Amino acid sequence: MGKTLTEKELDFQFKYRIMREKGGEKIVRCFSCATCPLSCPVRAVDEEFNPRRIIRLALLGAKEEVLRSPFIWLCSACYLCSERCPQDVKITDLMTALRNIAVEEGILPSSLQAQLDLLYKHGRLYEIGEFENKKRFKQLLPALEEKKESVISILELLNLNSLIPEEK
Amino acid sequence: MRVGLFLGCTVPVRAMNYEQSFRRLALELQLEIVDVTDFSCCGFPAKSIKEEAGLLMALANLALAEKNGIRDLVTLCNACTENLTEANYLWKKDQGLKEKLEPLLHSLGRTYSGSVKVRHAARFLFEEFKEVVAQRIKRRLEPLRLYPYTGCHYARPSEIYESFDNPEAPGTLTELLKLTGAQIISGQNACCGGAVLGFKEETSLKMASITLSEAREEGADAMVLICPFCDIMFEQNQKKIEKLLNVNFELPIVYLLQVLGLALGIPRDELGFNLNRMKMDNFWSKLEGL
Numbered sequence: 361m362g363k364t365l366t367e368k369e370l371d372f373q374f375k376y377r378i379m380r381e382k383g384g385e386k387i388v389r390c391f392s393c394a395t396c397p398l399s400c401p402v403r404a405v406d407e408e409f410n411p412r413r414i415i416r417l418a419l420l421g422a423k424e425e426v427l428r429s430p431f432i433w434l435c436s437a438c439y440l441c442s443e444r445c446p447q448d449v450k451i452t453d454l455m456t457a458l459r460n461i462a463v464e465e466g467i468l469p470s471s472l473q474a475q476l477d478l479l480y481k482h483g484r485l486y487e488i489g490e491f492e493n494k495k496r497f498k499q500l501l502p503a504l505e506e507k508k509e510s511v512i513s514i515l516e517l518l519n520l521n522s523l524i525p526e527e528k
Numbered sequence: 529m530r531v532g533l534f535l536g537c538t539v540p541v542r543a544m545n546y547e548q549s550f551r552r553l554a555l556e557l558q559l560e561i562v563d564v565t566d567f568s569c570c571g572f573p574a575k576s577i578k579e580e581a582g583l584l585m586a587l588a589n590l591a592l593a594e595k596n597g598i599r600d601l602v603t604l605c606n607a608c609t610e611n612l613t614e615a616n617y618l619w620k621k622d623q624g625l626k627e628k629l630e631p632l633l634h635s636l637g638r639t640y641s642g643s644v645k646v647r648h649a650a651r652f653l654f655e656e657f658k659e660v661v662a663q664r665i666k667r668r669l670e671p672l673r674l675y676p677y678t679g680c681h682y683a684r685p686s687e688i689y690e691s692f693d694n695p696e697a698p699g700t701l702t703e704l705l706k707l708t709g710a711q712i713i714s715g716q717n718a719c720c721g722g723a724v725l726g727f728k729e730e731t732s733l734k735m736a737s738i739t740l741s742e743a744r745e746e747g748a749d750a751m752v753l754i755c756p757f758c759d760i761m762f763e764q765n766q767k768k769i770e771k772l773l774n775v776n777f778e779l780p781i782v783y784l785l786q787v788l789g790l791a792l793g794i795p796r797d798e799l800g801f802n803l804n805r806m807k808m809d810n811f812w813s814k815l816e817g818l
Contacts, residue, residue, distance in 0.1 A: 382579055382580075382625070383579065401718050401719035401721070401735055401738075402719075402721075402724060402731065402735065404718070404735075404738070405731055405734040405735055405738070406728070406731040406734070408728075408731075409731075430727070430728070433576075433727045434724055434727055434728055434731065435723075436680075436719050436721060436722070436723040436724050436732075436735070437680070437681075437723050438680040438684070438719040438723075439680060439681070439684035439685045439695075440680070440684070440696070440719070442684070442685055443684060443685065443686060443695050443696060450685075452685070456575055456576060456579055457579075459576045459577070460576075460577070460578055460579055463576075463577050463578065468577070469726075469727060471726030471727060472573075472576060472577055472726070475573045475574075475726075476574075476577060479569055479573065479574065483568040483569060484536075484537040484568055484569045485537035485538065485569060485573060486537050486538065486540075486541040486542065487541075488540065488541065492540075492541055495544065496540065496544060499544045499545070499547075499548045499800055499803070500548060500551075500798075501540070501544060501547055501548060501551070502563060504535075504540055504565070505565055507565065507566045507567070507568055508568060510566075510568055510585070510588045510636050510638070511568045511569060511585060511588075513635075513636050514581055514584045514585055514588065514632075514636070515574075515581065517584075517632055517635065518578055518580060518581050518584075520574075520577060520578060520581055523577070
């Protein structure tokens with residue numbers, strides 16, 4: 361936590377940026393009741409994650425603080441807080457919106473970069489080749505092929521392939 | 529009855545026992561499975577990067593199912609279920625989003641009218657085959673104490689699932705297991721932590737440990753799952769959790785369809801149990817002579 365945020369570090373337009381993003385529309389409804397941190401299974405074991413704090417920071421305009429913090433990636437997307445939120449803020453969707461904004465700002469955690477790379481190479485998160493099919497055969501399962509064309513097209517249409525580092 | 533099977537990424541590689549038990553059960557219940565070889569990732573993993581990419585990947589798969597004449601699409605993974613259901617829901621509800629995504633879908637050479645019904649295998653069995661399963665039980669698994677673990681995305685967010693089950697405490701898995709005669713533990717079903725694994729491993733392992741501890745304290749002979757990602761946490765990371773927290777679970781992890789298969793009298797070697805990783809001696813000894 362540590363440092364105090366001052367007015368000049370705040371971006372008062374940030375909440376409007378969030379409200380334009382799918383899933384972020386309802387952020388201003390939050391009245392900080394704390395239903396979300398009290399429902400949160402991540403919060404239960406790790407105090408670094410606190411949905412209410414993230415929402416307060418975002419509404420205050422602490423854009424850099426929010427987007428560059430590891431905590432926006434810790435939501436497990438269990439939707440429990442979304443079910444319980446009395447203001448229907450749709451917190452899980454809001455976390456996705458914040459992540460999407462972070463990616464647009466050039467922030468992409470390495471594990472997501474690795475997943476993107478796999479999707480682009482195989483059309484799925486796990487490779488299916490001869491080794492996997494041999495194992496499948498032993499379990500009496502039909503052989504599978506990697507069909508990646510549509511996934512590659514989608515990533516290229518949305519220019520997400522540009523986020524994959526070139527292989528050396 | 530004829531259904532499409534959507535395998536997703538994880539099941540066909542890391543949960544072959546789950547897939548095998550589903551196919552074997554389908555055979556038993558005379559359910560015809562249509563495999564579409566062109567299916568790819570459901571799109572769930574792409575959502576955190578760009579929501580539209582995740583939805584478009586889901587729609588591309590749904591369009592393919594429709595083209596193959598599939599009305600009912602059965603999923604095995606909770607994340608696939610959630611993302612395909614969400615895409616379906618938004619396609620009908622969010623006109624603005626549809627107008628944005630439809631031209632992109634067309635540029636992939638695919639069209640989708642919205643006719644495919646997506647259901648998780650557990651929900652599908654519950655809604656379509658519950659009575660048939662009940663009538664065909666050959667072995668009552670009464671000595672077993674089972675901890676049903678549904679996972680998060682099976683019935684949440686309730687809005688997209690049109691509340692087919694209680695979003696906070698889904699009951700379908702328990703109802704199906706009750707048919708087998710097994711003793712059912714009613715647990716909290718805290719999130720397995722799977723989605724956090726790639727970002728902060730220790731946190732995700734601690735999350736999974738809560739349910740493992742609960743199942744152990746309640747004297748479970750096994751935890752019963754319906755999602756391959758929950759399995760990655762509870763089974764494939766169980767040893768790591770034991771080491772991290774200096775605890776001892778040694779808890780067998782099985783899939784719902786494996787348990788139903790046993791109760792229907794299907795031999796265990798046809799249900800993929802050779803791929804279950806935890807020691808199951810106690811589990812099997814309780815079933816001896818049944």
